[in-house]
Amino acid sequence: MEQMYVTLIQTDKPMYKPGQIGLEESGSHFIEFTDHQTVEFVNLDSYYQKGIPFTGMLKARTLKREPRKNEKVYLVVNVDEVDTNITLETDANGIARFTLDTSEWNDMVSLTGKFSLEDGDDMFVALNWLFPFYSESNSFLKVQTVAEDLLCSTKQSVSVEYTIDKNELDPESDHLSFFYILMSKGEIITNKEHKVDVPNLPSGPILQGSFNITFSVNVNLVPVATLLVYAIFPDGEVAADRARYRVPVCFDNKVQLEFTENNVRPGGNVNLDVKADAGSLCSVRSVDKGLLLLQEHKTNEILSRVMGYYEYMFEINRRGFPYTIEDFEPYPCLEDAPVPPNRAKRSIKRAPWYQSEADVYSLFKSSNLKVFTNTRIRKPVTCELPEYTRRFSIKDGVGAADRKLDSPSTAPASKEHPVRKFFPETWLYDLVSVGPQGKKSLNLTAPHSITEWVTDAFCVGNSGFGEVHDIRMKTFQPYFIDLLLPYSVVQKEHFTLTALVYNYLNHCVLVEVALTIPPDFGEPRTDIEKSACICGQETASFTWNITATKLGTIPFKVTSRALHVEGDCSDVVLDPETKFKHDAVQKTILVKPSGVEVDKTHTSLLCPTGDSVRGEISLVLPDNVVEGSGHAHVTVLGDIMGNIISNLGNLLQLPTGCGEQNMALFAPNVYVLEYLESAKALTPEIKDKVLNYLTTGYQRQLMFKHDNGAYSAFGKRDEEGNTWLTAMVVRCFSKAQKTVFIDEKHIQDAIKWLGSHQLDNGCFRSVGKLFNNGLKGAVDDEMAISAYITVALLEHGTVHNSSLVENALRCLKDAANTVNNTYNEAILAYAFTLSGDKDLRQHMLDELEKDVIEEGGSKHWSEQWSGAVEISSYVLLALLSGDEVTKKDLELSSNIISWVIKQQNPWGGFYSTQDTVVAVHALSKYARATYHEKRDVALTVHSGLIGYQNRFHVDDSNRLLLQRAPLPDELGTYIITATGTGCVYVQGHLKYHTHPAESFQHFTLKVTTEPDNCTAEAERSFEIHMAVSYSGNRATTNMGIIDVYHVSGFAPVARSLKLLEKKENVKRTEVTDEKMSIYLEELTHETETFSIVVKQETPVSNLQPANVIVYDYYDPRERAEAEYHAPCAGN
Structure with missing residues (x-):
């Protein structure tokens, strides 16, 4: 086709189905033919200045996006509902330029670019609205625009035209000052004054003229330069204009x-x-x-x-x-x-x-x-x-237009839009x-x-x-709805759902909107309809007050239909053939239970060898559970790494805003990739996801690097680097180098900094705060950090200063016979495994065997803190990283694995960062050592008391597939029966909410608000005060976290967060849709106070209390909970 058309052909002739000769159907059919030729406006302003000619360009292109040369296009100018058609012709670049007289324009003007003026040919057009630029005295400036990109290393001259009411000029001045600002990338490049001499004003009421502004086009203006020109008149009026210019880099x-x-x-x-x-x-x-x-x-x-x-x-x-x-x-x-x-x-x-x-x-x-x-x-x-707009000014829609579109003759067709x-x-x-x-x-x-x-x-x-x-x-x-509602509310709260209906047509429409209430979500449960008359370029709002009764993610749908009417809807003639415009929008809101979320996990490892084996999962809700909040499910996997692979981005359900936490999410991806490649189970989807995590994590980690090559939890916000984190970066970057690009310089910079802290005896001095001060006292700091750094150097393998590793190993060997704690014994065992020292490796393993804790066939070390997972995982790495893994090593590893996996959270991670990194490394080693085992297991989960039963099947083809099934609300003990050959991992996950417990064993926490009573100001904004101290048996905590959950509809004020971050102990704050997290370097037995100002963003009433939780990042079991109420919660 020569032009752009959308043609509808209706036929009642027989239609034959391909391949079915002799069979025919008849009826009415529509066939659509489209030629995607386009016409569009180029660099067009959204406003005009009355009396100043308005210039613009239309560009015509073919289906191949090539310019349409010498093509006729039409510009339709609509002024005061009167169309003026202008015929244009494109040049060699497909551009048609036009200039319009604005002297008679007073209101909004629409410009439409078309290929044809035929009626109905309005599907693919260029449409732009022009708004009158406001000036008290009709004094205007016009800055020249340029269609083409500006060229680097050139001078650009721009013309500025002015039309000034002489009454605005200072009669005692012989010049008029124009000021111009040249900007790019958020910076002012040039800010100058240009004076125009006006010694003898010409006759007439208007001063007109022009002048040029010349500027250099250079890299400072890349990619977009903005030129703003303005003049200030003595009476306080300002005339201005601005233009934008693209400046590409070549x-x-x-x-x-x-x-x-x-x-x-x-x-x-x-x-x-x-x-x-x-x-x-x-x-x-x-x-x-x-x-x-x-x-x-x-x-x-x-x-x-x-x-x-x-x-x-x-x-x-x-x-x-x-x-x-x-x-x-x-x-x-x-x-x-x-x-x-x-x-x-x-x-x-x-x-x-x-x-x-x-x-x-x-x-x-x-x-x-x-x-x-x-x-x-x-x-x-x-x-x-x-008047019809005023009727919709009231929030709840009272006084909506009386006309409704519900007569039988005009009811919309039954088809779904x-x-x-x-x-x-x-x-x-x-x-x-x-x-x-x-x-x-x-x-x-x-x-x-x-x-x-x-x-x-x-x-x-x-x-x-x-x-x-x-x-x-x-x-x-041109006609659409927007739906406004909060991100989330708490059950029993009331919120306002607002539908904004926009009419950008050139005429009035009679509109009816209907809200569909989800099933079981309050009363009423049928559509709630409202109507209004909305004229062109206007908006009306419709509101409904909703009570949140049902938990979960709830969809709300608002549908509308609009009837084209002449005038202001006062005299509507309804026609059975009337065609309506329709729009429908669906958005969701999260309805949460009150209280604090609790996750419980029960993991079993079942390994049948022909006969059936049994296990059980016990999931019981406590007495203080929030009604309706309990949900449980069971997952089944045929691979020990399956849960980790399924949740690579969510292994830690803790804030992840510092350098060490970033590494804890980075490292598991390397181990997962190594395992899947060795097992020949790596799919393109998983590989893409892993590579994305690694690349993003690498780039993010560089934000925490110091100029001397060291890393610390908060980067240059910390006074010095941290030996633990720097060694951790060496370990993780070294592993990832085989998969993604990691600049070796970053690794060698870190190694050089670590080497600068090596002592004469080969050991390393600890710099920076220990990640987990649970190591202090029970662990020799110097020996622990020396072993950790040595492991990092050995895993990397390429150290330019060979004596660095030799001296480090000498430090470990000298201490091997005097070490008397399980943490150092475990990491030394791994270090000696990597260095190939079989005698010292076996010596460490023998010492560890003396302190092993055995429970029902499983083995682990230490019960005092979350380091038990880390210690047990280092023992696994020592057993599985040697040149030759014996049957005895595998048997002992299996006993340790059966305990370690029971400590996993529902997402495959563990308590905190260090134990997650080491444990995932150990699990991947074990999985690689045993992946060749054939699996074919039938598994049944059932409970005779409540009549529940579900069957699963696991074999080699689906061993990485996470199979999940919900458990009924009547929780209790579930019997698991597995038959066949191979191992399967079964995990029961229970999630529920409880009201905050008044327990201050580890922390004292008091939360108040200011004001504490309801005032007009408190409805919109109030301050939260938290008084916190540590009450445990250590001198200080590890890094502490305070999670402040939002009251529905409220969010922290940014200025308040900046003030909070200035406190010495506050290292960082993070804000999500659910809560705000405050990172603290530590908490002591001295009480500290933290304050945050929150402001209402969305109206919600019958507000429920929100929670504040303080906990030790490295042992989240040490925590305290409290709740706070908004001052106007009861109003």
């Missing part, structure tokens, strides 16, 4: 990203063309623009490594500045809104209001500039709202190979969000590096 590898459509309906199909030099591998990422409000992409992160600078910037998007610096104001037009007689005045909560007008303030704001001024830069708010429920923040995050042709087309389905998607890519090939970023595509439809 890489040899030319990378291009191009969507086949720049505007796509939600859920629609679109192609993304990725182009680069032949054979290049590209990383493509596309995220919701709204996500950049929280953290802007470091779009030139790789450029910074090449050019030696680093930038971190944010972008202002549709929601405005970050809330810490946003100018929140109450909506001035709702001050006098009536309060329904059945509502308390203070229950009417006003949402933050963002003024979004085309004025000088918006130019500064969109340029990332925060303005402090006494000038007039904002458009005044006009409160003359139509698509429901929008796919709202990702990150849409694309893929590796794409462009192949020998240098091009790859990705067939995509657009998400359901109404937003703009920001897409970037970088590519590496034979020609080197190249990148492209900030390629944008909108998912939009």
